[in-house]
Amino acid sequence: MNENYDDFIKRFKRYDKWIIFYEKNIASPLLAKHRSARGSLASKVKDIMYVVFKEFNLPTIPAVNTALKESEIRKWKGSPAVKNCYGNLFKKIKNPDPETYMSRILQILKGKNQLSNMQIAYAISICEIILNPKNLHIQVTESVIKPVLTKNLVSIRNLNK
Structure with missing residues (x-):
């Protein structure tokens, strides 16, 4: 970087000044955009x-706020519709058609674009976490999604080998 932007780098008399500049003007905005894109993908x-699951009458997820009670989440996740959706996530929509509910979700998400392995894994993880009746997560945080992702x-990388 010194070779290409020598004048720019000279503005920073000390390395720690560069770090402060970088964190404030480069890293922070990039991280915010990344989080926004990840949040948009999760919403989609x-x-x-x-x-995709409208035929199962999937009830709406309770609004996530600090006052959300564990009992409300347990009730939602314990509903027959949610359990049915979770149980059918990787099952065929119609026999002999090979398309599963998850592949339909990915197909709609993809649209005209190509999804990366990371985006596919992220989408699968979101569906698994939200619909899984064995956990109480309806909000996908980094700590919740990381092991599932x-x-x-x-698994996806092993399939592509």
Whole structure:
């Protein structure tokens, strides 16, 4: 970088000044955009999941706020519709058609674009976490999604070998 932007780098008398500049003007805005894109993808996946599972009358997820009670989440996840959707996530929509509910969600999400393995794993992870009646998560945070995402990404990479 010194070779190409020598004048720019000289503005920073000390390395720590560069770090402060970088964190404030480059890293922070990039991280915010990344989080926004990830949040948008999560919202799209949830919306598409409802469209695909409309035949099961999937109830709406309770609004996530700090006052949300565990009993409300347990009731939602324990409903027959949610259990049915979770149980059918990787099952064929119609026999002998090979398309599963999850592949339909991914197809709609993809649209005209190509999805990366990471985006596919992320979408699968969101559906699994939200619909899984064995956990109480309806809000997908980094700590919740990381182990599921890692597992799904490894599975996808193994399929592509």
